[in-house]
Amino acid sequence: MPADRPFPGELKQLNALPKTKKVFPRLGEVPSQVLQQAVKQLHRGWESFQPRGTGFPRFKKYGQFKSLLFPQFKKSPISGNTLLLPKIGDIKINLHRPIPDGFAIKQVRIIKKADIWYASISIQSDVNVPDPMPHGHAIGVDIGLEKFLATSDGVLVKPHKFLRKMQSKLKSLQRRLSRKKKRSKNYEKQRIKVARIHHIIDNTRKDFHFKQAHALCESADMIFMEDLDFRIMAKGMLGKHMLDGGFGQFRSIVKYVCWKLGKFFAEVSSLRTSQECPECGATVKKNLKVRVHHCPECGFTIDRDVASGLVIRNRGIALISTDGWSGKETVCAGDRAGAQKSSQVRKSRQGATRKSKK
Structure with a gap:
């Protein structure tokens, strides 16, 4: 990309993903929402660099990109001790504690630490938790x-x-x-x-x-x-x-x-x-x-x-x-x-x- 060309916006790069899959067929093996989240993560780093000056976004070389985000699900992906992920299938997991009643799974982030894989599950419920007030010792x-x-x-x-x-x-x-x-x-x-x-x-x-x-x-x-x-x-x-x-x-x-x-x-x-x-x-x-x-x-x-x-x-x-x-x-x-x-x-x-x- 020439230096004088303006940096492409997030929406433009998201719309270019279908054409990119035709040029690089291997991208078709990755869920679409995971690719979209990677583009959004890049632009969050770029936006933080420009107005805040937090540093130029670091290029993620081989082995440094260690997490995948699945932002939404039509139904609960957890069934017993199994996690269902798009284009990956059922994965056996060690569920530390059950999902409480009244909570819905909003997103799942897959994280790799050393050679161990973790699934960080975000849940949501319409519950208002008040901030603790000063009291006691x-x-x-x-x-x-x-x-x-x-x-x-x-x-x-x-x-x-x-x-x-x-x-x-x-x-x-x-x-x-x-x-x-x-x-x-x-x-x-x-x-x-x-x-x-x-x-x-x-x-x-x-x-x-x-x-x-x-x-x-x-x-x-x-x-x-x-x-x-x-x-x-x-x-x-x-x-x-x-x-x-x-x-x-x-x-x-x-x-x-x-x-x-x-x-x-x-x-x-x-x-x-x-x-x-x-x-x-x-x-x-x-x-x-x-x-x-x-x-x-x-x-x-x-x-x-x-x-x-x-x-x-x-x-x-x-x-x-x-x-x-x-x-x-x-x-x-x-x-x-x-x-x-x-x-x-x-x-x-x-x-x-x-x-x-x-």
Whole structure:
């Protein structure tokens, strides 16, 4: 296509698919709606690149296009443990849980991770789920590298370091992969072995995140976390450790689990949460080597990360106490940030989240 010719629109390319099938007969083996979704996905990337400047759409070379979307079905494609897909036929699946009554299957996305195929099924129902309202016991959650999380109730969870534990095995497999001839059968076998390790690491990390999120929701009714941009933090000298923790994924999972269980979730400002005293509000400067918070103004002493959790919790209580949340039920015993007398600041639960290590 000449450089001066305008980029073809989405509708024009969709209308050109029937003619393209005659030129490339192999495209006729693919369901029409899957081809249409591929064109729509290309234009979504192109539209994001032009007005938003998110980056030029990356060319999907062989092996990088790992999902297929079937956008609609005339009737339910699931019968027992079988999934019926157009032009593919019946596929036996491991149905994790049955489709609930009153829900209709809207679309199915087939995803390949390593050498394992998954079917992500989207269901829809005319049900209005209200957002959780502020109520009950509140906690602040501080996450970091020294401790995966520390709550305002005094709960500490050590990081599991999923990538670091399997790094030696991964290094050995990647060294063998680098010595194989690309596109050969041995190269493909070795590539799948490396992909399986990454898939295991990803699944283990996500399982840990879900368990910790459920444990947090079981211990409180309102959860507050910092509004940190973990993408910037992952570019520093500790980038590998930040990515290994998966803090952005964990925050998204906590938000989802809170919505599912009817718990209130909010993000608060992360500005100087580790330099502020949760008891009197004074500024106590300390570097990363100092792991204990000691306030010279009021004499309050506590673990540094727990103190940050208390500050986050106090800021969250102040957030829901603003005019925007007036008239909404709040039975939390804590006061606003910097309060001198707060029963929740001085008392801490001596519990631990599920499967946590002190």
